[in-house]
Amino acid sequence: MALQALLVCLTGCSGLTGGADGRDRALQGVLDRWAAAVRDRDENAFLAAVDPAADAYRAEQRRVFANLAAVPLASWDYRLLRTGGFTPERGDGGGRRVAAEAELRYRLAGYDGVPVTARTRLTLVERGGRWYVAAEAAPQGGGQLWQQGPVTVVRGERSLVLGVGQDRERLRALAALADQAVPAVGAAWHAKPREWPGRVVVEMPASLERMAALLDSPVSNYRGIAAVTTGEAGGTGAAAPADRIIVNPEAYGVLGEFGRRIVLTHETAHVATRAKTTKATPLWLSEGFADWAAYRGTGRTARQAAPELARAAAAGRLPRELPGDPDFGFAGEAGKLARAYEEGWLACRMIADRWSEEKLVAFYRAVGDHGRRDGAVETALRDVLGISPAEFTERWRAYVAEQFGSG
Secondary structure, three states, X not given: OOXXXXXXEOOOHHHHXXXXXXXXXXXHHHHHHHHHHHHOOOHHHHHXXXXXXXXXXXXXXXXXXXXXXXOOEEEEEEEEEEEEEEEEOOOOOEEEEEEEEEEEEEEEOOOOOOOEEEEEEEEEEEEOOEEEEEEEOOXXXXXXXXXXXXXXXXXXXXXXXXXXOOOHHHHHHHHHHHHHHHHHHHHHHOOOOOOOOOOEEEEEOOOHHHHHHHHOOOHHHOOOOOEEEOOOOOOOHHHOOOOOEEEOHHHHHOOOHHHHXXXXXXXXXXXXXXXXXXXXXXXXXXXXXXXXXXXXXXXXXXXXXXXXXXXXXXXXXXXXXXXXXXXXXXXXXXXXXXXXXXXXXXXXXXXXXHOOHHHHHHHHHHHHHOOOOOOHHHHHHHHHHOOOHHHHHXXXXXXXXXXXXXX
């Protein structure tokens, strides 16, 4: 069960008999006190919220509380979203049950400018005139790392790494590479004040299956994917959501040092550009820019960095148009996904080569600022690069052919 599920009412029945509004105010008041108990690391108050008749659930919540011990919290709050009707509680000493939906909002100290949010559906039970949390549905949108076991925390100069089931030395190596990725991305992106603080949070669960559970997606979506970045696109400045780089310990583990550096720099670029990555931004641009930032300054040639596209070019199968968003789906033929990333990378690399790095960044920002997909790329191409979409596509195709000695 998720920690955010622990919504309780510790007041007597009299506090809940004044109608729905009075009941909800009482529940929110308990949430506020419960949140303070988590922030204060008060285990007794934490466990006082749990149904005393649910021995297994109490034991599980005791473990979750212990798992959180090393996690640096700047804030931790609950918000009651809605409640359902009362139903009789079966068994001796039972009173009533109520269904509820709540939201947890928390920030990690020194890293999150805005909170991470998570929703959950709960069942609360009345016993002896008091209310306790008794059950929870599966977390909506994925769980939290501390639900999976004791969290080990490693602090880098520019990174915070949280791991479960991982050796501390492995997490330290991860933090060292993340510390290198942050300035590399900063040099490529030129973030404006308050747009990105220049810090990243990295999580490494115990397995691919645990990674998929965090992301609430099928395991097949991430098999062979070394890392992903959470956080919905959209918003500006401080309103951008808090991001987490989630590392797949299995796929990441088979990479060499260079590959790991590329992966972490790529994902860090997504964190840095989040405020300017909106629904208007096509995946070829967001993924292509992240790869461009990762490979920038490495000296890798197109053949070295884009092997799938190089093979396609050798077979006479050069791309005719920029990849669409569906081409970046995790499911399907692996070579197609790799080519989509490589094609997006070469499009961004071409802008940096033929125009300038500054123009590439300006183009990315202009597309995101458009606010909607229709017309975003076309307008930015015209305003920033002085070129039409058809011209851009033709130049990109020629650039790809040039890189692989084709055409």
